[in-house]
Amino acid sequence: xxxxxxxxxxxxxxxxxxxxxxxxxxxxxxxxxxxxxxxxxxxxxxxxxxxxxxxxxxxxxxxxxxxxxxxxxxxxxxxxxxxxxxxxxxxxxxxxxxxxxxxxxxxxxxxxxxxx
Numbered sequence: 870x871x872x873x874x875x876x877x878x879x880x881x882x883x884x885x886x887x888x889x890x891x892x893x894x895x896x897x898x899x900x901x902x903x904x905x906x907x908x909x910x911x912x913x914x915x916x917x918x919x920x921x922x923x924x925x926x927x928x929x930x931x932x933x934x935x936x937x938x939x940x941x942x943x944x945x946x947x948x949x950x951x952x953x954x955x956x957x958x959x960x961x962x963x964x965x966x967x968x969x970x971x972x973x974x975x976x977x978x979x980x981x982x983x984x985x
Contacts, residue, residue: 876906876913883927886960890932893964894925901973915973917980923973931957934969942975 873879880891906913912926923936939946939954946954
């Protein structure tokens with residue numbers, strides 16, 4: 870897998886269908902998060918301070934939107950490893966910006982609670 874230095878390079882290298890998912894997803898996440906995405910472990914990742922909150926990783930036919938503490942959020946997310954949970958986005962129509970904003974609010978609240 871090639872090494873990318875920016876989120877834009879990462880997205881540009883994806884197949885057209887996944888670029889369309891990112892075109893719908895990235896603005897929604899960037900608007901809801903305190904800082905825009907940066908590459909972390911090779912995928913676009915949003916952080917609260919130093920703590921990763923969520924990532925959007927491309928696979929062959931979908932983009933996984935995963936939350937580090939997503940199992941504490943639940944609500945439409947599939948459990949993953951450790952506390953993570955995710956949803957697979959196969960098309961731009963799968964990007965529900967209101968639901969994503971709600972997940973982000975919950976994820977950020979968990980980060981605020983753990984920092985207190």
